Amino acid sequence: MLDWLKRTVSTVLALVFSLTTGAAYAQGTIKIMYTDPLSGPFAQVGDQNLQQFKYIIDYINGRGGAIGRKFELVSFDNKSQPSEALLALKAATDQNIPVIMQCSGSNIAAALIEGVDKHNERNPNNRIVYINCGAVATELTNEKCSYWHFRMDAHVGMKAETMVRALPKDVTKVYLLNQDYLFGQSVQRDVKTFLAKLRPDVKVVGDELIPLGKVKDFSPYITKIKASGAQALLTGNWGPDMTLLIKAGMDAGLDIRYYTMYAHLGGGATAIGPAGNGKVRSVMAFHENIAVETGKTDTEGWTRQFRAQHNYDFYAAGFRTIFEFLQAAMNKAGSADPIKFSAALEGLTITDMLGYQVTMRKADHQILSEYFVGVFTKGVKYDSEKTGLGWKTETTVQPKDLDQPNTCNMKRPTS
């Protein structure tokens, strides 16, 4: 209750502040329109991203922003609806905002790609770049690829490959369980593809699709997994479909490796709890203990400061790479004009905060960055959600390892 009160007060204060000072200041800033669900059942996704973005932007602005101007974040609630996201796009282009950013939902991303393409074609004097910070359907940088779309997160195929690469040699029997909709089906397909390619010795002993969000009791699935003799469970499930599955496994004492794609996001650690110690793994772009493990003290200090200011984990700190990319591209182009900095962003390579060389691949505008598989365990420096357990890196995959082929046939603007 108190937290909520604090949040409300700070939001109101921020609003008043932006109303009084924003107008005079706006002329000089580079605005970024951020749209994600800020209300409804998925509100926490947008809400927490927003706070973490603000912290990151403050840092980037402290390092000079871009072309001598500061970045400013504008948010727009899309209620998880593609139509609302298109309203956000309209609002952005009406104000001549050069960048629109969106993280959750590949269906929304597909609508935005189409919307941005159409808009830019019709309005060559008022173009906009779409930064995708987490819509992961592989098609978006393949069949559906667009010059104006830059994906700053690994797609499903890359996450699946990371997961397969993380399987230790002695694991030869795996069980796949995914949600029965576009995303879950592509996880299922891609994991099998990479198993066949990289680990032909691994046998898929179970392959299951479950109705999205309909299963309350996962015990029967656990019984089945147990009976199959699998050594590892590979799942792309998120939300209750992921936490209930893992909880049921823990309760039944199913002592295998659990490989997930989303256990590290908000709420995962709380729902899994101490029982998950050493069993649950997650494929991720970042966790706060990486800087500790690799001795990056400046990055560690930076994430620690976020923890001190906010009441939760800085799991999205990896988004800093997005703004460093924008900063570098705009500085290189000497302009915040979408047509100019997008050309500079293509093929750009920068060094990220963990010291890796990350590239925005020119052919399909897909980021190639390092990726990690962490295990949820006791005895790490930074725990998650006050559970006493946190993530420890088990596998690191290099950017070059994820350089998967693509089918993008990109149309570039002529002027």
Place this chain on the structure above:
Amino acid sequence: MEVLLVSLLNGLVYGMLLFMLASGLTLIFSMMGVLNFAHASMYMLGAYFAFSVSRVIGFWPALVIAPALCGVLGALIEMYALRRVHRNGHIAELLFTVGLAFIIEKATQMAWGLLPVPYRVPAVLDRPLFHIYGSNFHAYRGFMLLISALMFLAIWLLLTRTRIGLVIQAALTHPEMVGALGHNVPRVFTIVFAGGSVLAGLAGEIGGNYLVTEPSMAATMGPIVFVVVVFGGLGSLAGCFIASLIMGLVQTFAVVLDVSFADLLARVGLPVTSTTPLAEVLTMPLPRVGALLPYLMLILVLLIKPRGLMGTRDT
């Protein structure tokens, strides 16, 4: 054989959880004719109350306090809101509870946040009770079975062996007559609504840490409970009990039985190939649609036997 036995246990545990949730709803629905859409919200509140109370004074006192809080809230809702709305008929009541469900969900989000809360099983019960073919049977699941069995017994005794129980039972089938005989029917309504809320709260308390306590738990549990109530039949606690167990077992076995229509057809000498019409549907394995079977059963029961399994009144 081992899968059969383990699945039986799984189905039993899930079915009993459903029963805890559905018994309160069936009482309210049968008695007052209100399809209480806020019932699952009470279940959610029960879990959250239990979480907050158990952090201060422990799980065991919370076992009484959290459902009691839900009961008080239920009584207040009935006395000060639902009774007014009641004058305008059942549709108004139904819409009222729909609105209430949304309000409770939002209020819960504001009070406890959007993320799951760390509501955990008490340490005494957080261990395997016994092993069965290499799988653990968790002690807490045994506890759930015990509580729900006690609950069934308590409701049954209350309804058949006490005076108020007799009045409630009479009102289930002949509400007008009970009123005409001079019983305070509104008060009976309050008791039933509060009692139903207590049962939902208890189910939330027990189910909240077995599953995950988060703001969407009401929305995900709601539909299946309605199915149980309609399937079991109005005015019948035994029907509700049997329906819960059937739903629990059906969903459990649907997961374990890896068959499709194509397999059945192949048995009788009609192999399905990719060129067969509807091959996509016919080869769909049962586990993929298992969670939807209860809804199919709901439709069938409404078509064939609208009173449900053991209903004493039409839906």
